[in-house]
Amino acid sequence: MTAVQINAMNAEVWRNIGAIADNEELMCRLARYTRKLVKEQESEENDPTLMTKEEYFAKLERAEQQAARGEYSVLLPGEDITAHLKRLGYDL
Numbered sequence: 443m444t445a446v447q448i449n450a451m452n453a454e455v456w457r458n459i460g461a462i463a464d465n466e467e468l469m470c471r472l473a474r475y476t477r478k479l480v481k482e483q484e485s486e487e488n489d490p491t492l493m494t495k496e497e498y499f500a501k502l503e504r505a506e507q508q509a510a511r512g513e514y515s516v517l518l519p520g521e522d523i524t525a526h527l528k529r530l531g532y533d534l
Contacts, residue, residue: 443451462468486492493501508514517526524534 459472462472515526515530517523521529528534
């Protein structure tokens with residue numbers, strides 16, 4: 443989106459807020475919705491699992507190289523993750 447489009451959208455948002463500013467019910471709904479949007483943005487910014495397509499494929503490639511070197515482990519039939527980690531030497 444270009445700067446001109448962003449400015450036009452910004453002006454439209456403020457015009458619309460001005461149009462509903464005297465309606466308490468609509469302003470409450472707007473406040474709740476903006477809180478939801480802010481929370482959504484914060485959770486996206488703080489999510490350590492988010493990655494670009496390039497980062498994802500690089501991670502896959504590293505994992506394939508580790509597997510080729512034998513650096514992996516396999517869950518045994520009927521084994522849960524706790525037992526698996528203990529078998530690998532982790533103190534749980």
